[in-house]
Amino acid sequence: xxxxxxxxxxxxxxxxxxxxxxxxxxxxxxxxxxxxxxxxxxxxxxxxxxxxxxxxxxxxxxxxxxxxxxxxxxxxxxxxxxxxxxxxxxxxxxxxxxxxxxxxxxxxxxxxxxxxxxxxxxxxxxxxxxxxxxxxxxxxxxxxxxxxxxxxxxxxxxxxxxxxxxxxxxxxxxxxxxxxxxxxxxxxxxxxxxxxxxxxxxxxxxxxxxxxxxxxxxxxxxxx
Amino acid sequence: xxxxxxxxxxxxxxxxxxxxxxxxxxxxxxxxxxxxxxxxxxxxxxxxxxxxxxxxxxxxxxxxxxxxxxxxxxxxxxxxxxxxxxxxxxxxxxxxxxxxxxxxxxxxxxxxxxxxxxxxxxxxxxxxxxxxxxxxxxxxxxxxxxxxxxxxxxxxxxxxxxxxxxxxxxxxxxxxxxxxxxxxxxxxxxxxxxxxxxxxxxxxxxxxxxxxxxxxxxxxxxxxx
Numbered sequence: 001x002x003x004x005x006x007x008x009x010x011x012x013x014x015x016x017x018x019x020x021x022x023x024x025x026x027x028x029x030x031x032x033x034x035x036x037x038x039x040x041x042x043x044x045x046x047x048x049x050x051x052x053x054x055x056x057x058x059x060x061x062x063x064x065x066x067x068x069x070x071x072x073x074x075x076x077x078x079x080x081x082x083x084x085x086x087x088x089x090x091x092x093x094x095x096x097x098x099x100x101x102x103x104x105x106x107x108x109x110x111x112x113x114x115x116x117x118x119x120x121x122x123x124x125x126x127x128x129x130x131x132x133x134x135x136x137x138x139x140x141x142x143x144x145x146x147x148x149x150x151x152x153x154x155x156x157x158x159x160x161x162x163x164x165x166x167x168x169x170x171x172x173x174x175x176x177x178x179x180x181x182x183x184x185x186x187x188x189x190x191x192x193x194x195x196x197x198x199x200x201x202x203x204x205x206x207x208x209x210x211x212x213x214x215x216x217x218x219x220x221x222x223x224x
Numbered sequence: 225x226x227x228x229x230x231x232x233x234x235x236x237x238x239x240x241x242x243x244x245x246x247x248x249x250x251x252x253x254x255x256x257x258x259x260x261x262x263x264x265x266x267x268x269x270x271x272x273x274x275x276x277x278x279x280x281x282x283x284x285x286x287x288x289x290x291x292x293x294x295x296x297x298x299x300x301x302x303x304x305x306x307x308x309x310x311x312x313x314x315x316x317x318x319x320x321x322x323x324x325x326x327x328x329x330x331x332x333x334x335x336x337x338x339x340x341x342x343x344x345x346x347x348x349x350x351x352x353x354x355x356x357x358x359x360x361x362x363x364x365x366x367x368x369x370x371x372x373x374x375x376x377x378x379x380x381x382x383x384x385x386x387x388x389x390x391x392x393x394x395x396x397x398x399x400x401x402x403x404x405x406x407x408x409x410x411x412x413x414x415x416x417x418x419x420x421x422x423x424x425x426x427x428x429x430x431x432x433x434x435x436x437x438x439x440x441x442x443x444x445x446x447x448x449x
Contacts, residue, residue: 050312076314090241102233103315191410
């Protein structure tokens with residue numbers, strides 16, 4: 001089973017509990033959109049699942065592997081598209097892609113790289129150092145990286161931020177494609193309109209608790 | 225996961241980034257140049273006296289220059305959250321450490337190779353015969369400094385006063401390297417028989433092996449903490 005499973009997951013900063021007793025699954029071939037007000041713990045949840053933070057209580061599994069005990073296997077299965085671009089300013093687009101993939105033991109061909117750079121409309125700037133890229137271009141390059149990696153589990157923290165209209169359409173097309181291939185996608189977002197186009201299920205994280213609503217209820221939900 | 229491929233890519237990435245930005249090498253070079261100038265104007269020495277004192281001056285310059293480079297090694301990864309990327313990538317963390325170590329070692333050696341001729345000129349040293357031995361001493365001692373320095377650079381990267389903390393943590397541990405490097409360099413510069421200072425070279429080699437293994441082992445735990 002390809003899934004993210006959070007069973008009674010908790011994380012505390014001192015006495016303050018970011019969230020507690022979270023239990024939900026994201027199945028293979030499913031996109032789950034997580035909403036919630038600022039400070040609700042959405043990003044922290046993603047960072048726990050990405051093995052950056054250790055949960056204080058509970059456990060989670062990625063692809064059937066324990067997120068704490070089998071960290072290496074989990075890291076190989078997932079990709080996190082976070083706020084930070086994870087790009088090196090002094091390298092160009094192609095060099096950044098080759099480096100990121102080399103860390104995963106992958107070696108893309110020139111043709112594969114050209115293809116994803118053209119698909120993300122970065123091709124014309126491929127020789128430019130990333131330090132000259134706008135935030136939107138960096139995000140597009142992150143999509144290109146994800147296209148090459150083809151993770152089984154994709155975690156995305158506010159994926160539409162910084163993207164223009166065409167970029168948002170590109171992002172949604174990529175999400176549709178990867179979900180079709182059987183990946184489990186968990187995104188945190190504030191963009192109801194865009195996320196409703198790709199999400200099959202929606203959750204709302206507020207005051208440390210998770211509730212589920214339908215995609216149709218998204219437009220009228222009042223919590224955030 | 226091809227272990228050596230990760231080492232090569234991490235080292236390549238650091239080297240290419242540095243060649244293009246020249247941030248670290250230039251600050252290391254200018255710091256060392258100032259040290260040489262200050263010492264050369266402070267002491268007016270004949271060659272005899274210079275051979276006695278110069279070893280210490282060389283290693284003060286090399287060590288503090290190296291700390292500048294080592295401090296930037298992991299601090300540069302904070303840009304665009306790249307350190308986070310290294311942390312959650314499935315790459316073997318030991319390979320990431322060795323890649324970083326290789327790049328740091330090369331930066332330090334390049335600066336030393338540029339600076340040493342300046343010491344020779346400013347302090348009027350005759351080192352032609354001892355040059356191969358001196359290069360061996362520089363390589364062994366620089367590996368010792370960079371192996372612990374790379375680890376401490378990772379340890380202190382999230383500390384706000386990391387520029388202050390790195391030397392405070394690194395220098396006490398690097399004391400055996402510094403003493404051995406100074407003694408071996410002095411022996412070589414004075415043309416003494418190798419048997420008189422060979423034990424210092426052995427100490428450097430042992431330090432290198434022990435701390436490379438320990439740092440390699442500890443790095444995964446440090447980067448994940």
